[in-house]
Structure formats: C-alpha cells, structure tokens
Amino acid sequence: MKDLISLCKRRGLIFQGSEIYGGLANTWDYGPIGVELKKNIKDHWWKSFVQDRADIYGLDSAILLNPRVWEASGHVGCFNDYMMDCRKCKGRFRADKLIEESMIAADQAAEVGGWSKEQMEGYIAEQGLKCPECGAQDFTELRQFNLMFQTHQGVVADSTTAIYLRPETAQGIFLNFRNIMNTLRPRLPFGVGQIGKAFRNEITPGNFIFRTREFEQMEMEYFCAPEESLQHYDAWRRFCMDWLADIGLKAENLRMRDHSEDELSHYSKATSDIEYKFPFGWGELWGIAHRGDYDLTQHQTFSGQDMHYQDPQSNQKFVPHVIEPSLGVDRLLLAVLADAYDEEEVNGETRSVLRLHPRIAPIKVAVLPLSKKLNDKGLAVYQQLQKHLVCDFDTTQSIGKRYRRQDEIGTPLCVTIDFETLEDGAVTIRERDSMAQTRVSLSELLHALQAKLAI
Ligand code: ATP
Numbered sequence: 001m002k003d004l005i006s007l008c009k010r011r012g013l014i015f016q017g018s019e020i021y022g023g024l025a026n027t028w029d030y031g032p033i034g035v036e037l038k039k040n041i042k043d044h045w046w047k048s049f050v051q052d053r054a055d056i057y058g059l060d061s062a063i064l065l066n067p068r069v070w071e072a073s074g075h076v077g078c079f080n081d082y083m084m085d086c087r088k089c090k091g092r093f094r095a096d097k098l099i100e101e102s103m104i105a106a107d108q109a110a111e112v113g114g115w116s117k118e119q120m121e122g123y124i125a126e127q128g129l130k131c132p133e134c135g136a137q138d139f140t141e142l143r144q145f146n147l148m149f150q151t152h153q154g155v156v157a158d159s160t161t162a163i164y165l166r167p168e169t170a171q172g173i174f175l176n177f178r179n180i181m182n183t184l185r186p187r188l189p190f191g192v193g194q195i196g197k198a199f200r201n202e203i204t205p206g207n208f209i210f211r212t213r214e215f216e217q218m219e220m221e222y223f224c225a226p227e228e229s230l231q232h233y234d235a236w237r238r239f240c241m242d243w244l245a246d247i248g249l250k251a252e253n254l255r256m257r258d259h260s261e262d263e264l265s266h267y268s269k270a271t272s273d274i275e276y277k278f279p280f281g282w283g284e285l286w287g288i289a290h291r292g293d294y295d296l297t298q299h300q301t302f303s304g305q306d307m308h309y310q311d312p313q314s315n316q317k318f319v320p321h322v323i324e325p326s327l328g329v330d331r332l333l334l335a336v337l338a339d340a341y342d343e344e345e346v347n348g349e350t351r352s353v354l355r356l357h358p359r360i361a362p363i364k365v366a367v368l369p370l371s372k373k374l375n376d377k378g379l380a381v382y383q384q385l386q387k388h389l390v391c392d393f394d395t396t397q398s399i400g401k402r403y404r405r406q407d408e409i410g411t412p413l414c415v416t417i418d419f420e421t422l423e424d425g426a427v428t429i430r431e432r433d434s435m436a437q438t439r440v441s442l443s444e445l446l447h448a449l450q451a452k453l454a455i
Contacts, residue, residue: 001279004341005208007352011409013037013337013362014209026205026212028330033409036362036390038216038333041247042195044359045218045327048243049193056191056220057180061172063197067163070148072302073171073295075164080144082120083203088136094203095120095142102129104281113263117142147200149213165199170324172196173221174295178305188309188320189224189232195329207280209330216329221322225311226293229321230270233290236323237272240286244274248357249339253277254285267294276335285335286327293319336360340410346435354410355433358453365449366392366406369417370399378417381427381442385415388446389453407432413449 008014013034017027030038050058070076082095096112099120103112112120121142123129130137149165166172173192180192195218205211224232237256244254259271274286296307296319308317340354358364365385369378375395382393392411394402399416406414414430421427426441429448440448 001208001338003343003352004279004337007341007354007408008034008337011405013409027214028209028212033362034333037336037356037360037410038329040360040362041332041336042216042218042329044247046193046195049191049218049220053191055186055189056193056222057184057186059173059176059180059192059194060196061169061176061194063166064153064163065166065171065175068302069171069175069299070164072298073174074298075148075167076146079147079167081147081203082117082142083145084124084139084142086131086134086136087138087140089131089134091131091133092203093132093139095124097204098129098132099123101132102127111260111263113259115262117144145201145203147202149199149201166197167200168198168326169194169196169217169219170221170326171295173219174299177223177296177299177307181309187312189222189228191220191222193218193220195219207278207283209334210278210280210283212330215331217326218329219324219326221324223309223320223322226318226321229290229292229323233270233288233323236325237288240274240288240325240327244286247336247360248355249276249335253335253339255282265289267292276331276338278334279338283331285331286325288323288325291322291324293321295322296320351404351407353407353432356410356412358412359455361410361412362390363392363406363409363411364389364413364453364455366394366402366411366414367417368394368399368402368414371419374417374419374421377421381415381417381445385446385449389449403430413452415445415449 011033012031015029015031016023017029018024050056083092084095085092096115099112124139128137148167150162151165152161153163154161173194176192180186196216197214198217199214202211202213205213222232222236241254241256245251253276255275257273257275264271269290269292271287271289273284275282276285300307300319307319309320310317336356337354340356342353342355344351367378367382367385369375372395378395379393382391385391394405403414412432416428416430426439427445428437428439429452430437431452
C-alpha cells in the first residue's frame with residue numbers, strides 16, 4: 001500500500017488534500033492522471049448501467065435535500081455507528097470494525113451488522129479487546145454517533161434551517177420516482193442510475209481512499225414487481241460481478257458475501273457485498289441490496305404523495321420493490337490500482353507498472369520522439385492521434401525513463417519516433433505489459449493502435 005500511495009503522488013494520480021496547509025486528515029485530491037482514471041471508471045459504469053440499457057434512465061439530483069427526506073429514509077434515527085474511546089491514548093474507534101477485525105484474526109465469520117450495543121459490549125469484555133493504538137484494555141462505554149454531516153441553509157443558523165449533506169445518492173432517485181413515471185412513462189421493471197458525491201462523518205476514516213468522509217457513489221435503483229424482485233436481485237448480483245471482471249479485476253481478489261439474517265437492515269429481504277482483497281485485507285467494495293418497498297413507502301407516508309405503480313395489463317396497483325447495486329467510485333479506483341500494480345525485474349532494475357485495462361487507462365498512447373530534432377515530427381503524429389485517443393506527448397529525459405513513467409501510470413502503448421521515421425515513414429509501437437516492439441507505417445498507425453487497445 002505504501003508503494004502504491006507513493007506512486008500515486010509521484011505520478012500525479014492522487015495528492016493529499018490541502019497539502020500546503022499541512023493537509024486535512026483523510027482528504028485526497030485527484031491530480032491530472034488520477035482524474036482521467038476516475039472519469040474513465042465513471043464513464044464505463046454510466047455506459048454499462050445507463051446508456052447501454054433501454055430500461056435504465058440517468059439522473060443528477062441535488063446534494064442538499066429537504067431535511068424530511070432523511071427522517072423518512074431512517075437516516076436521522078438509524079444512520080448511527082457505535083464508537084468508543086480508549087481512556088489511555090484517547091484513540092477513537094468504531095466498535096463494529098474493532099470486533100470484526102478481532103473475529104477475522106480468530107478466523108470467525110465477521111458479521112456484526114445487526115448487533116445491539118449490549119452484544120458488542122459483551123464481546124469486547126469477554127474477548128478482552130485491546131486498543132489497537134496503545135494496547136490498553138480501558139475503553140469508554142459505547143456511544144451512538146450519527147454519520148450525517150449537518151449544515152445550515154441561509155444566513156441564520158437555527159434548528160429550522162438545519163440541513164444535511166447527503167450520505168448516499170439513492171434518496172435523490174426515490175424523490176424523482178414520480179417525476180420519471182409521469183414524464184417518461186416507463187413500464188416495470190426499470191432503473192434509475194446516478195453518480196455523485198456523498199458525505200459521511202466517519203468515525204475511523206482511513207486506508208487511503210478506502211474510507212473517506214467525502215466520496216463518490218455510483219448507484220442504481222431498479223424498480224420491479226414484488227414477485228419478480230428476487231429474480232432481479234440474483235441477476236444484478238451476477239451482472240455486477242461480471243462487470244468487475246470485465247474492467248480487469250482478478251477473480252481471486254473478489255468474493256461475494258451474503259448478509260446473514262442478523263445483519264440485514266429491517267426492511268431488506270437480502271443483501272450481498274462484493275468484497276475485494278485490498279492490500280490491508282478483504283473489504284466491502286459493492287453493496288447489492290434488495291430494499292423491498294421500504295423507501296417508496298416511507299416517502300409516500302412522509303410526503304403524502306402516491307408512490308403506487310399501476311400495471312397496464314392487470315390494472316393491479318402496488319408500490320414497486322427495489323434492487324440497489326451501490327458502488328463507491330473511490331473504493332473501486334483503489335481496487336483497480338491495487339489489482340493493476342506490479343513490480344518486476346528488468347535488466348537488473350525494478351520496473352513498477354500499472355497493468356490497467358486499456359479501457360480505463362488514463363492515457364492510451366504516449367508519443368515519444370527519440371531526439372529533440374524529431375520533436376516536430378513527433379508533435380505532428382501526436383496531434384493526429386490525439387483526435388481519436390487520449391495521448392501524451394513526452395520529450396524530456398531518456399527514452400528508458402519515459403517508458404518507466406508511462407508504465408507507472410498504466411499507459412498501454414508508446415509510439416517512438418526515430419531518425420528512420422523521416423526516411424521510411426514508420427514508427428515503433430512498444431507494449432506496456434510485454435515490452436514487445438513492432439514497426440508500423442504511419443499510414444496504418446491509428447488502426448494498429450486501435451486494434452491493440454481493443455476498446
Ligand atoms: P462500510 O461498511 O464500509 O462503512 P457501508 O455498508 O456503510 O460501508 P453502503 O452504505 O452500502 O456502505 O455504501 C455503498 C458503497 O459506497 C460501499 O460499498 C462503498 O463502495 C461506498 N462507500 C461507503 N462509505 C464510504 C466511505 N466512507 N468512503 C468511501 N466509499 C464509501
């Protein structure tokens with residue numbers, strides 16, 4: 001993980017947030033290379049979950065919502081974690097995470113989701129859990145902590161103006177269910193997808209971009225008839241797993257974990273997490289939940305607006321059930337980086353390389369003239385290719401250093417321009433993974449690159 005974080009900084013993928021002021025803990029900025037990678041991941045999700053699907057619509061709803069939304073959704077009452085402090089070192093911890101870590105260490109199934117305060121306190125006392133920071137066995141009582149960020153709208157900061165930064169993008173979709181029904185008149189089953197920022201005042205953020213207080217989510221709510229919902233739930237679980245394999249994540253680093261009855265939210269019929277084997281251990285990457293008719297029914301009750309769907313064939317009226325695949329952009333980006341990161345010996349030197357799938361690689365092709373005298377020719381090639389593929393034009397330092405730089409940001413192909421190019425009109429394509437080189441004429445270059453990238 002240390003090597004990955006240092007590569008991210010060195011190569012302009014991810015910087016510490018507010019760095020010149022000494023940073024702000026657990027905030028990160030995506031640099032010029034990171035932002036391209038992030039955009040490619042989001043674009044690919046959007047294409048697969050919205051554009052390629054006749055049954056799914058896109059949405060971009062507001063971050064600030066009427067505060068009643070969060071009462072209806074249960075976030076004001078239930079979006080709490082239990083925290084405890086170490087009396088000795090003053091470290092603060094999330095009780096469920098500490099217990100899960102201890103269970104994983106003891107090779108037990110770590111499922112703490114539905115545990116009560118008493119159950120957690122019982123486990124901590126029985127197992128004699130120690131503070132992970134200082135080793136003391138002296139924790140305060142467990143206290144509930146609401147994860148929503150509260151702020152105020154308008155100039156007067158009183159309780160009537162209190163609003164929240166959304167802790168998930170999903171509620172904006174439920175709020176627009178009627179708008180979409182009334183304007184586009186879709187038939188069930190149909191889905192609505194959205195990508196956007198979410199905020200959670202996490203007690204223990206950390207592990208680089210795995211858990212932060214400000215992050216992005218890609219969520220889709222799939223509305224369906226109650227009797228078909230379990231079938232759709234199964235289909236979405238499979239679809240999501242296949243999608244991760246399709247962007248290049250290795251099968252051995254992925255697993256599906258079904259929540260036990262204890263762990264399920266009171267309204268959920270079934271939930272699975274796709275977990276990824278991060279450098280620090282297995283962690284949730286993608287939650288796929290069967291939310292029943294909970295959200296729409298709650299909004300119907302709180303807003304007084306009708307959330308029923310009338311089946312055009314049977315004329316039956318019912319509140320649709322919902323399947324929700326919910327994925328964190330930043331968490332996926334970390335999984336993608338960890339999965340792609342590789343080190344190998346080449347001619348007695350260590351080469352770091354990001355073996356990213358060409359579809360999500362930030363830069364597809366780097367154009368590298370071998371000498372300053374070839375820069376004009378190189379620039380002309382770059383300008384031609386840039387119209388079709390995201391390219392880089394790099395003229396500084398030795399060719400070996402330039403290859404390493406491109407390897408480290410996962411550029412699948414480099415094109416080198418040499419003195420022979422001026423005579424035979426041909427260039428060399430060098431492949432990131434195999435480092436194999438092939439000579440191609442300029443007239444066929446774009447075609448050859450596109451064929452190699454296969455995107
Ligand atoms: P966790 O148990 O890790 O706190 P969660 O079960 O609360 O996660 P969900 O509410 O299901 O997470 O959110 C859906 C997805 O959003 C997660 O699978 C994850 O990819 C992402 N996500 C949630 N919280 C964070 C966070 N603090 N930082 C980054 N991504 C997050």
